[in-house]
Amino acid sequence: MNTKSVPRGTVASDADLIAGCLAGDEDAFVRMVSRHEEAISRYLVRQVGREAAQDLLGEVWIEAYTSRASYDRSYADARPWLYGVALNQVRRLWRNRPPENLIPDMGELPIAWDPWPTVEIRLDAREALRGALAALRPDARDVLTLVVGEDLAVVDAARVLGITAAKARRLLYEARASLRQDSRIAALLDELNNVGESK
Secondary structure, three states: OOOOOOOOOOOOOOOHHHHHOOOHHHHHHHHHHHHHHHHHHHHHHHHHHHHHHHHHHHHHHHHHOOOOOHHOOOOOHHHHHHHHHHHHHHHHHHOOOHHOOOOOOHHHHHOOOHHHHHHHHHHHHHHHHHHHHHHOOHHHHHHHHHHHHHOOOHHHHHHEEEEEEOHHHHHHHHHHHHHOOOOOHHHHHHHHHHHHHHO
């Protein structure tokens, strides 16, 4: 469907915009990118850090543009597809990095408590979380990152990773169970509870 045939006042879906782009409306792709640029950028920053994310974001849009004809337009929302493109770019980058840089910096995620009285705990939390995430199976870590960090539904995370929704649910369950059983996370939670009680 060409975006020019979308009635005025209605918002074209991502699938409509991609179809319009394929029909020759290059601005349609730009509009689709602008919808998702912030979310994909935040995802890349969490995965590889701010500096590398800036470079990768351009690669994501180039790859998305190049492969736009392969997009399954039965899905109105292209965000899961774009996360898949971004994940592939991240994996390509990771393959070229030394092994010690393979784990994303999840410690930059916002923390809900006041950091001033717990600066040391926050540093410990970052290391504990990195270690616990590193211990997860890569596919379980990917599902957890997409569902928890990127707020995707499990079915959308499955679509990003090219697996069934049932497998994604199982991997998410395994990841959460592993994190609950990780001694570093348990020790951190005990320490956090002690700090909260001492106030």
